[in-house]
Amino acid sequence: MDYPLQLTVNGIPVKRIVEPQVRLLDFLREDLGLTGAKEGCGTGDCGACTVLIDGDPHHSCLTLAVEAEGAAVTTVEGMVTDDKLNEVQSAFVTAGATQCGICTPGFVVMATAYLRDNPNPTDDELRMGIAGNLCRCTGYETIVTALHSVIDGKVERIEVSPEPLELVPEPEGE
Amino acid sequence: MRRFDYAAPTQVFEACALLADRGDEARVLAGGTDLIVQMRERDRRVPLIVSLRNLAELKGISQNADGSLTIGAMTTGNEVHHSALVQSHAFFISEGAELLGSIQIRNRGTLGGNVGNAAPSADAAPPLVAANATACLVGAKGTRDVPVGDLMTGPGQLALEPGELIQSFNVPAAPAHTGTRYVRHVPRREMDIAVVGIAVQVTLEDDLATIKDASVVLSAVAPTWPHATTAEEVLRGLPVSEQLLAHAGEAAANDSQPISDVRASAAYRRMMVDVYTRRALATAIERARAAV
Ligand SMILES: Cc1cc2nc3c(=O)[nH]c(=O)nc-3n(C[C@H](O)[C@H](O)[C@H](O)COP(=O)(O)OP(=O)(O)OC[C@H]3O[C@@H](n4cnc5c(N)ncnc54)[C@H](O)[C@@H]3O)c2cc1C
Ligand code: FES
Ligand code: FES
Numbered sequence: 001m002d003y004p005l006q007l008t009v010n011g012i013p014v015k016r017i018v019e020p021q022v023r024l025l026d027f028l029r030e031d032l033g034l035t036g037a038k039e040g041c042g043t044g045d046c047g048a049c050t051v052l053i054d055g056d057p058h059h060s061c062l063t064l065a066v067e068a069e070g071a072a073v074t075t076v077e078g079m080v081t082d083d084k085l086n087e088v089q090s091a092f093v094t095a096g097a098t099q100c101g102i103c104t105p106g107f108v109v110m111a112t113a114y115l116r117d118n119p120n121p122t123d124d125e126l127r128m129g130i131a132g133n134l135c136r137c138t139g140y141e142t143i144v145t146a147l148h149s150v151i152d153g154k155v156e157r158i159e160v161s162p163e164p165l166e167l168v169p170e171p172e173g174e
Numbered sequence: 175m176r177r178f179d180y181a182a183p184t185q186v187f188e189a190c191a192l193l194a195d196r197g198d199e200a201r202v203l204a205g206g207t208d209l210i211v212q213m214r215e216r217d218r219r220v221p222l223i224v225s226l227r228n229l230a231e232l233k234g235i236s237q238n239a240d241g242s243l244t245i246g247a248m249t250t251g252n253e254v255h256h257s258a259l260v261q262s263h264a265f266f267i268s269e270g271a272e273l274l275g276s277i278q279i280r281n282r283g284t285l286g287g288n289v290g291n292a293a294p295s296a297d298a299a300p301p302l303v304a305a306n307a308t309a310c311l312v313g314a315k316g317t318r319d320v321p322v323g324d325l326m327t328g329p330g331q332l333a334l335e336p337g338e339l340i341q342s343f344n345v346p347a348a349p350a351h352t353g354t355r356y357v358r359h360v361p362r363r364e365m366d367i368a369v370v371g372i373a374v375q376v377t378l379e380d381d382l383a384t385i386k387d388a389s390v391v392l393s394a395v396a397p398t399w400p401h402a403t404t405a406e407e408v409l410r411g412l413p414v415s416e417q418l419l420a421h422a423g424e425a426a427a428n429d430s431q432p433i434s435d436v437r438a439s440a441a442y443r444r445m446m447v448d449v450y451t452r453r454a455l456a457t458a459i460e461r462a463r464a465a466v
Contacts, residue, residue: 019177020180021177042214057281058282062206066225114277129277132277
C-alpha cells in the first residue's frame with residue numbers, strides 16, 4: 001500500500017504519494033530534488049542528513065517520510081532567506097569551513113538550530129552541541145571558528161543570486 | 175529497506191488490536207533510532223510497522239496526586255533530559271536520557287524505545303530500574319503495571335504479552351534525603367556505547383550520615399539491568415565512609431557478569447564497575463545531603 005503524505009518543505013506545501021519504507025532523506029533528495037541533505041552513514045552516526053522537523057534537528061536517514069506527515073521540514077536550502085545565506089552559512093563561507101563539503105549541510109542545519117536555542121554557549125558546550133556531526137575531512141577547527149564568529153555577532157549575511165527554490169513537480173497522473 | 179505496511183493509529187486500543195492480530199509480524203515504531211537501523215543493517219524483516227506517533231496517551235510528563243511521576247513512553251530523550259519535573263523528581267533519569275547519542279538522536283529516540291530495545295548497554299533504562307519505576311503496559315485486556323526491572327528478560331527480550339505495548343512509566347516519589355546519579359564509562363564523551371553504566375539512588379537517615387537505603391543498578395555488564403544486590407546490602411544501615419564505598423564498589427564488581435567484546439574485556443569492565451560504583455555513590459550522597 002502507498003500512503004498519501006502532506007507536509008511543508010521549506011515553507012512550500014507538498015502533497016505526494018509515498019511508499020512507507022521511503023526515508024525522509026530519500027523523499028527530499030529523490031522525490032523533491034532537494035539534494036542538500038546528504039547520506040553519510042545511514043545509521044544516525046554522522047549527522048550529514050540533518051534537517052529540521054518542526055524546528056528541531058532530526059536525522060532524515062532514521063525518519064520515515066510517512067512519519068513527517070503534517071510536519072514543517074526545513075532543509076539547508078530553506079535557510080536562504082531574502083536572497084541571503086543565513087549567518088551560519090555565511091560564516092562557513094567566510095571561514096572556509098568546508099573541504100569536500102559533504103558534511104556541510106548537516107553542520108549548517110544543526111548549528112543553526114543549536115545557536116538559535118543556545119546563543120551564548122561556551123566552547124565546550126558548542127562542541128558538545130555539534131557532537132552528532134562528523135567531518136570526514138576533519139575540518140573541525142575551522143567549523144568551530146566559523147560558529148564562534150556567529151556567536152560573536154561578527155557575521156554579515158552573504159547575498160546570493162535570487163534563484164527561486166523549486167521542487168520537482170508532482171508526477172503526472174497522481 | 176524492505177517494503178512493509180504501515181499504520182499510525184490514533185487510539186491505543188487500535189494499536190493493540192493491530193499488534194495482537196499480526197503477532198510476530200508487527201513491530202511498534204517510536205523514534206526509530208534503534209529499529210530503523212536494525213531493519214537496514216540487519217535486513218530485519220518487519221511486515222507491519224505500527225507507529226506510536228499519534229497516540230496522545232503515550233506522550234508527556236506529569237506529577238500525580240501521590241507524588242509519583244508519570245512519563246509517557248513516547249517522551250523523547252531531549253524532553254526527558256530537559257524536564258524540570260524529572261530533574262527535581264529523580265535527577266538521574268534526566269542524566270541517563272542526556273547520554274542518548276546526539277541532540278538529533280535525542281529529538282527522535284524515546285524513553286519507551288530505550289526500554290523497548292532492551293539493550294544491556296542502555297543508558298536511559300537503568301535509572302528507571304534503580305528508582306523502582308513501573309511500566310504501565312496496555313493491551314487488549316486493559317493495563318497492568320510491571321516493575322521496569324522485571325520487564326527485560328535478556329538482550330532484546332521483553333516480558334510483553336502479544337499485543338501489549340508500553341504506555342508510560344511511573345516513578346514513585348523518593349523519600350526525603352535521597353540523591354541519585356547515573357554515570358557511564360565510555361572511551362569517547364558522546365556518541366558511544368557504555369562500557370559500564372551505573373545508576374544509583376541513595377537515601378540517607380535524618381543525620382545525613384547513615385545510609386538508610388541504596389539502589390545500585392548496572393548497565394552493560396550483564397544480560398539485563400540487574401540490581402547489584404550484594405552492594406546494596408553492604409551499604410544499608412551503615413555510616414558513610416570511604417571504606418564503605420570501597421566495599422560497595424567491590425561488591426558491585428562481584429555482582430556484575432560482564433562479557434568481553436570489542437569495547438572492553440570482562441576483567442576491565444569488572445574493575446570499572448568498582449570505580450564507577452564508588453564515584454556514583456559519592457555523587458548521589460552529596461546530592462542527597464544538598465537536597466535536605
Ligand atoms: C547514533 C546512535 C547513538 C546512540 N547512542 C545511544 C546511547 O548512547 N545510549 C543508549 O542507551 N542508546 C543509544 N542509542 C540507541 C537509541 O537511540 C535509544 O535506545 C533510543 O532510546 C531508542 O528509542 P526509539 O524511540 O528511537 O526506539 P525505536 O527504534 O522506535 O524502538 C526500539 C525498540 O523498542 C520497541 N518499542 C519502542 N517503543 C515501544 C513501546 N512504547 N512499547 C513497546 N515497545 C516499544 C520497538 O518495537 C523496537 O523494538 C543510539 C542510537 C544511535 C543510532
Ligand atoms: S546519514 Fe543520517 S546520520 Fe549519517
Ligand atoms: S568537509 Fe569533508 S566531510 Fe567535512
